[in-house]
Amino acid sequence: MRVDKEPTNLTKPNSSLDTIALHPFGGHLEPGDPLTADLTLSTSFKMAPDAGFTAASQGDDPLPIYARWGNPTVHRLERHLCALERAEDAVCFGSGMAAVSALFFSTLSSGDHLVASNICYAGVAELMHDLQAHRGIKVSFVDTSDIGAVADAMTPRTKMVFVETPANPILRLTDIRAVAERAASVGARLAVDSTFATPIATRPLDLGADFVVHSLTKYACGHGDALGGAVLGSRENLEPLRSSALVHNGAVLHPLAAWLIGRSLQTLPLRMRQHQDNAFAVARFLEQHPAVEQVFYPGLSSHPQHELAKSQMANFSGMIAFRARNSKSLRDRFAAEAEILSYAVSLGKTKSLIVLVDTDEVQSQSFQMPPAELEKYRAAAGDGIFRLSVGLEDSADIIADLDRILGS
Numbered sequence: 001m002r003v004d005k006e007p008t009n010l011t012k013p014n015s016s017l018d019t020i021a022l023h024p025f026g027g028h029l030e031p032g033d034p035l036t037a038d039l040t041l042s043t044s045f046k047m048a049p050d051a052g053f054t055a056a057s058q059g060d061d062p063l064p065i066y067a068r069w070g071n072p073t074v075h076r077l078e079r080h081l082c083a084l085e086r087a088e089d090a091v092c093f094g095s096g097m098a099a100v101s102a103l104f105f106s107t108l109s110s111g112d113h114l115v116a117s118n119i120c121y122a123g124v125a126e127l128m129h130d131l132q133a134h135r136g137i138k139v140s141f142v143d144t145s146d147i148g149a150v151a152d153a154m155t156p157r158t159k160m161v162f163v164e165t166p167a168n169p170i171l172r173l174t175d176i177r178a179v180a181e182r183a184a185s186v187g188a189r190l191a192v193d194s195t196f197a198t199p200i201a202t203r204p205l206d207l208g209a210d211f212v213v214h215s216l217t218k219y220a221c222g223h224g225d226a227l228g229g230a231v232l233g234s235r236e237n238l239e240p241l242r243s244s245a246l247v248h249n250g251a252v253l254h255p256l257a258a259w260l261i262g263r264s265l266q267t268l269p270l271r272m273r274q275h276q277d278n279a280f281a282v283a284r285f286l287e288q289h290p291a292v293e294q295v296f297y298p299g300l301s302s303h304p305q306h307e308l309a310k311s312q313m314a315n316f317s318g319m320i321a322f323r324a325r326n327s328k329s330l331r332d333r334f335a336a337e338a339e340i341l342s343y344a345v346s347l348g349k350t351k352s353l354i355v356l357v358d359t360d361e362v363q364s365q366s367f368q369m370p371p372a373e374l375e376k377y378r379a380a381a382g383d384g385i386f387r388l389s390v391g392l393e394d395s396a397d398i399i400a401d402l403d404r405i406l407g408s
């Protein structure tokens with residue numbers, strides 16, 4: 001669908017993401033053009049008399065007809081995301097889960113094999129167990145930080161490899177380039193959930209992935225006021241997602257949410273720098289705190305995959321995981337007494353959030369790992385691990401809040 005200006009030469013590899021985030025569409029404005037994107041809420045658009053109205057008749061660059069097929073504000077966000085991720089195409093959805101569902105349901109059918117990360121965002125883990133139980137898709141859940149395990153799981157029926165890096169909740173990384181090579185060797189496509197990394201840290205398509213998935217609800221929106229999701233990749237790969245998940249299943253993003261997320265993308269590089277700086281300060285504080293047993297932050301040299309983090313992430317993001325003694329009583333104190341930190345799910349917001357991810361709960365409801373894999377997970381997460389989304393407050397204030405609760 002046409003927008004006022006399409007991405008242009010600003011997306012050349014050496015132009016700065018700071019600039020692309022603010023000027024994703026090249027070309028100069030004419031007198032009277034708005035400097036801030038318009039919001040188009042219209043659900044219907046005047047049609048040419050010969051315009052078709054099925055998914056198949058939409059062609060490559062259609063005029064807007066009906067908002068389930070495309071809306072100029074949503075389309076503008078898609079082009080904005082393409083510029084940041086250096087993708088040919090993007091499709092936006094009403095949430096991150098809608099984006100992941102669209103990916104699986106549009107690319108996998110009964111009898112296909114999926115190789116997937118055995119730990120990831122809980123909702124995605126549950127969806128993949130559902131694909132296996134009810135939709136005839138065989139799923140091999142593996143530790144995708146172990147390239148040998150990924151390679152061993154591949155079969156001639158493997159259609160897709162799905163990884164999340166850094167992965168919820170223990171911030172385990174996957175070597176995207178290495179997994180992309182293994183996937184390509186059996187003709188499978190690689191999808192990367194890059195929500196924690198954002199395009200500021202990692203651009204999976206440049207490393208050989210076929211699809212990138214984002215929950216736009218997190219860092220992309222960043223302000224905690226809109227749900228959204230996106231899948232990016234080649235136009236050819238995304239065509240089935242647009243026609244089936246959007247046009248037929250109706251998993252559309254509301255234009256107001258698209259507008260809010262597009263507004264927020266302008267400051268994504270700036271926010272990610274501050275999230276990272278604050279996370280470094282908080283992670284170093286936690287590492288020396290006597291009540292804390294272990295800290296996981298990809299930017300610290302103590303992270304088991306710090307070398308991979310350095311080569312694959314241009315920004316270490318703002319997510320920290322840490323294990324502490326008496327985690328349940330600490331959890332209650334965070335919920336009751338924290339002033340800067342909010343005890344809440346979700347992440348990537350301007351404000352700091354903390355939540356305890358209980359191992360038994362996440363294992364029984366989401367991950368369902370076999371005993372050996374669970375033992376490996378427990379070695380990192382213990383009986384429960386705090387997931388801390390470090391916000392944009394002064395890091396000294398975040399640290400003071402943590403210290404007051406951890407300290408006594």
Ligand SMILES: *Cc1c(COP(=O)(O)O)cnc(C)c1O
Binds near residue numbers: 095193218
């Ligand atoms: C939040 C999240 C999702 C799901 O996104 P929603 O917008 O909440 O539906 C998927 N993957 C990851 C890594 C997430 O953090």
